[in-house]
Amino acid sequence: MGLKILHSGLLTTIQDTGRIGYQKEGILVSGAMDTFAIRVGNILVGNPENAAAIETTFLGPKIRFEEAGLIAITGADLSPTINGEQVKMWRPLLVSAGCTLEFGTPRSGSWSYIAVSGSFKIPQVLGSYATYLRADFGGFKGKPLHVGDIIPVHGPSEIGAKLSQKLKLSLGTKAWCGVNWTPDPALLPVISPDPTIKVLKGPEYEWFARPSAEKFWQEKFIVTSDSDRMGYQLRGPELSVTDKTEIISSAVSFGTIQVPPDGHPIVLLADHQTTGGYPRIGQVCSAHFSSFVQVPMGKKITFQEATLPEAQSLYYQQERNILHIKRALHLKIIS
Amino acid sequence: MPTSNVRLYPLGDTAIVVQFGDTIKRNTHYDIQAFGALLAQNPFQGFIEYVPAFTTLTIYYNPFIVSQQGLIDPYHKVAGIVNELLQQVNQVNSVPSFRLVEIPVCYGGSYGPDLELVAELNQLSPEEVITIHTTGDYLVYMLGFAPGFPYLGGMSEKIATPRKSKPRAKVWAGSVGIAGKQTGIYSLATPGGWQIIGRTPLQLFNYHRNTPCLLQPGDHIKFIPISEKEFESKKEGRNGA
Numbered sequence: 001m002g003l004k005i006l007h008s009g010l011l012t013t014i015q016d017t018g019r020i021g022y023q024k025e026g027i028l029v030s031g032a033m034d035t036f037a038i039r040v041g042n043i044l045v046g047n048p049e050n051a052a053a054i055e056t057t058f059l060g061p062k063i064r065f066e067e068a069g070l071i072a073i074t075g076a077d078l079s080p081t082i083n084g085e086q087v088k089m090w091r092p093l094l095v096s097a098g099c100t101l102e103f104g105t106p107r108s109g110s111w112s113y114i115a116v117s118g119s120f121k122i123p124q125v126l127g128s129y130a131t132y133l134r135a136d137f138g139g140f141k142g143k144p145l146h147v148g149d150i151i152p153v154h155g156p157s158e159i160g161a162k163l164s165q166k167l168k169l170s171l172g173t174k175a176w177c178g179v180n181w182t183p184d185p186a187l188l189p190v191i192s193p194d195p196t197i198k199v200l201k202g203p204e205y206e207w208f209a210r211p212s213a214e215k216f217w218q219e220k221f222i223v224t225s226d227s228d229r230m231g232y233q234l235r236g237p238e239l240s241v242t243d244k245t246e247i248i249s250s251a252v253s254f255g256t257i258q259v260p261p262d263g264h265p266i267v268l269l270a271d272h273q274t275t276g277g278y279p280r281i282g283q284v285c286s287a288h289f290s291s292f293v294q295v296p297m298g299k300k301i302t303f304q305e306a307t308l309p310e311a312q313s314l315y316y317q318q319e320r321n322i323l324h325i326k327r328a329l330h331l332k333i334i335s
Numbered sequence: 336m337p338t339s340n341v342r343l344y345p346l347g348d349t350a351i352v353v354q355f356g357d358t359i360k361r362n363t364h365y366d367i368q369a370f371g372a373l374l375a376q377n378p379f380q381g382f383i384e385y386v387p388a389f390t391t392l393t394i395y396y397n398p399f400i401v402s403q404q405g406l407i408d409p410y411h412k413v414a415g416i417v418n419e420l421l422q423q424v425n426q427v428n429s430v431p432s433f434r435l436v437e438i439p440v441c442y443g444g445s446y447g448p449d450l451e452l453v454a455e456l457n458q459l460s461p462e463e464v465i466t467i468h469t470t471g472d473y474l475v476y477m478l479g480f481a482p483g484f485p486y487l488g489g490m491s492e493k494i495a496t497p498r499k500s501k502p503r504a505k506v507w508a509g510s511v512g513i514a515g516k517q518t519g520i521y522s523l524a525t526p527g528g529w530q531i532i533g534r535t536p537l538q539l540f541n542y543h544r545n546t547p548c549l550l551q552p553g554d555h556i557k558f559i560p561i562s563e564k565e566f567e568s569k570k571e572g573r574n575g576a
Contacts, residue, residue, distance in 0.1 A: 023386045023395075024371075025548045026478040026522070125542055135482055135523055137542050200347055248359060249479060249486065251386040251393035255347055275388050275479035283347035286398075308410060311348040315398050316405040 002066040003054075003116070005149040009061035009103065011229075014120060014139035014151070015270075017050040019128035023274040029254070030130035030138065033057075033111045033229060033270045036189055036290040036318065037075030041115030043326050044072035044092050044183075046159025051119040052129035054145070057111050058296075060103025061145060068096045069153060070117035070160045070167070076109025076191065076294055082176045090188065093178040094167035109191040109294035117160025121152035133229070133271065162333050181332065187321040189290035193299045194220075197288045198306040198314065202257060202280035204247060212239040212263075216281060220300040221265065227297055229271040234301075238263030241279050252276040255284035255292075269293060287314035341421060343414050346393060349383075351413050353392045353421075359488060364476055367392050368553045369424050379416050381409070387552055388477045389486070436549070436556045438520070438535050440511050441566040442468075446534035453496045453513060453530050464532065465560055467491050468511075468518070475554040483522040483540035483548035487556070490518040502528035509535045511558070522548075536561075536569040 005012075015038065018031030032038035032055055039049040047053075054061075060078045065071075073080050073089045080087040081102050082095060095101070101114070122129060122140055131139025140151055156164055163179075171177050205213065221236035239259050252258060256268045258278040267284060268276070284292055285306050295301055306314075342354040353370065356363035367387050374385055374394070381400030386393045394413065401409035442465045443450040454461045473489040480486075495516045503526060506512070510521040512529030521527060522539035539549045550556065561569070 021384045022482075022547075023384055024478065024552070025482060026480060026484050027482045027547070126547065134525070135540075135542075200345070203344055203346060203352065248357075248389045249477070250352070250388045250391045251346065251350070253347060253350055253393075253395070273480060274386055275477065280346075286348050308345055308348060309408070312398055312402065312409060313405075315348055316402070319399040319404075 002153055003151045004064045004066055005061060005145045005147055005151070006064055006100065007062035007102075008144065008146050009056050010059040012054060012056040012061045012145040013131040013133070014052050014122065014129055014145070015055045015131060016052045016129045018270070019126055019130050019132070019138070022126055023251070026274055027126065028132060028134075028271055028274065030132050031128070031270050032113065032130075033293045034075045034113070034290045036322070037111070038113045038115070039322060040090070040183065040188075040325055041072045041074035041113040042119075043322070043329060044074070044090070045070050045115045045117035046157040046161075046163060047115060047117060047119050049322075051115070052122065052139075053113050053115040053119070055111060055113055056103070058106055060112060062100060062102045063114070065095045065097060065099045065101070066150070067153075068094070070094055070156055070164045071101075072115045073112060074115070075112040077107040078109075078112045079104030079107055080112070088178055088182070091179050091182045092163050092167065093176060094164055094171060095176040096171070099176050106296065108193070110296050111293055116153050117156035117164070118154035121154055159329070159333060166333075179332070183325045183328065187324055189288075189294075189318075191291065191294045193296060194301065195288075195291045195295060196302045196304050197292050198285040198311065199257065199282040199303045200285060200306055200308060200311055202282045204241070204279035205281055207241040207243075207279050208259075208281055209240055209242045212237070212241075213281075215239065217303055217305055220302050222300050223295050223297050225297050229269060231266045231268045231272060232293075232295075234265045234267065236264075239265060239281065247277055247279055249275045249277045252280065253283075255286065255289060256280050257282040257284065267292065285311040285314055287311070287318045343417060345410055348398055350393050350395045351410065351417065353394065353417055354390060355392070356390045359389045359476065361474060361488070363390055364474065364553075366424070370420065371552075373420050373424055377420065379413070388479070434551075434554045436554050437559050438511075438537060438556050439559045439561040439565065439569055440469075440533040440535050441561050441563055442533035444563065446563070446566065447511070447532040449499075449512075449530035450532040453494060453532055456496050457494055459493070464494050467494050468532065469558045469560055471558075473518070473556045473558075475550050475552050475556065477552050478548060478550065481521070481523045481525060481540075482542075483550060485520060485539070485550045485554075485556075487518055490516060492516055496530045498528040499530060502526050503531075506531060507534060509537065509539065511535060534566070536566050536571060538571040541571075
């Protein structure tokens with residue numbers, strides 16, 4: 001099976017769960033913005049959670065399936081359609097050769113994923129399929145997907161083949177069909193245009209003047225249009241540190257909220273640099289990464305303080321949710 | 336290693352920072368190197384990777400795995416492992432061996448368009464700037480900013496120069512620059528505000544190589560002046576540049 005790109009969309013790339021083990025050499029993790037969504041997308045088509053999938057944002061691509069295959073669309077709802085018919089998300093879909101997947105108006109969230117059973121026939125670079133845009137490697141030829149690209153796909157995974165067989169029974173004369181079940185919505189992160197995001201105090205939190213620290217928790221911040229895969233640039237009350245000491249460059253990670261001298265926080269995301277030198281006021285709880293990255297530009301967020309044990313419990317809960325989804329899928333295959 | 340001054344604190348729910356000092360010092364760097372090497376030899380269940388910096392070493396871990404799916408506190412578990420390793424580093428008390436890497440640099444001209452400016456601002460001749468820059472013994476404290484980009488210590492303050500007020504839209508890979516009291520080498524072509532005094536024909540980063548990055552933390556480097564002709568003959572492929 002292969003996928004032919006008919007329209008590229010705004011920024012469509014191949015990602016996985018990231019390039020691990022090279023940050024000490026200054027090599028970014030990259031990978032999906034919404035790791036939960038890409039993991040579940042892969043699970044639904046029977047792939048390993050860290051398999052490569054397509055990530056797209058806001059204005060999605062138009063893709064033709066050159067051969068039949070099993071796919072799933074997760075993450076933001078960018079109004080996906082196949083052959084012009086509305087598609088339900090978060091479930092396995094069987095598409096026959098010649099089907100065209102397209103996206104329309106963004107309905108909720110920012111980042112959407114297309115997982116394909118068997119995943120793509122592309123080389124790994126430094127242990128990962130993630131596209132490293134700035135350094136031009138990984139993914140499909142190191143670049144965003146482009147009109148005319150044909151992405152080769154492996155045959156379906158074992159679970160994918162079993163699901164496809166079941167779906168073939170209900171396909172009939174239709175060009176595509178989906179299963180009539182989906183993971184319990186309670187297991188999925190909340191995608192909301194104005195979420196409250198749980199945040200841990202950062203290593204330099206105490207450096208911030210009392211009024212700044214209070215405003216950080218009390219006021220809302222807008223995700224500005226300067227935001228990208230490297231980080232979301234926020235606008236809200238200006239935050240200032242009590243003395244202007246610079247910090248010596250140290251590690252920063254996905255979810256680090258750093259405050260440059262202009263007082264406007266930046267939340268570092270998938271393409272963040274490995275180290276940074278700005279004071280770190282906070283760190284988004286891992287379990288809230290999905291809700292955070294899915295906030296569309298121009299929308300507001302509120303930060304709420306979390307303790308480390310609370311963040312850890314949320315983390316465990318999210319991992320258990322993923323295990324539940326996996327188990328539920330296996331039961332569907334057996335039944 | 337005097338571990339009494341080492342501080343541990345969390346960076347979010349998936350990382351612990353081990354802070355070895357508050358200023359950029361060679362001894363602190365050696366401690367970090369020794370600890371990093373020991374950690375790499377003794378990875379624990381749930382360990383993901385570590386990132387050494389000037390005064391810190393940050394360890395990333397998967398809290399679900401470390402906590403045995405929520406049974407024990409993962410931060411305290413990792414902190415305990417770190418403390419045990421710190422004790423072992425203490426006993427080793429090794430003097431680090433290092434690699435000396437020679438970096439050929441073609442100074443001035445089109446490869447180093449800011450050499451004259453650096454000379455002028457420091458009331459030196461361009462030749463004196465080159466002599467000072469090539470005399471230094473530089474230590475790679477850490478890699479960051481871009482793949483294989485070395486943060487170097489050891490530049491003479493005689494050639495310290497502020498960054499450009501307006502960054503260049505494109506600085507070529509291999510460009511050797513000065514920013515304040517620091518010198519560095521661009522590993523990728525990127526926008527940048529450093530004063531560019533020369534360029535090396537070597538590739539600092541190439542993902543096709545077994546070791547993608549030319550330099551590693553702990554390396555010492557020496558800059559060797561070369562002519563434009565030598566630059567052309569030593570030039571490495573464009574891949575990764």
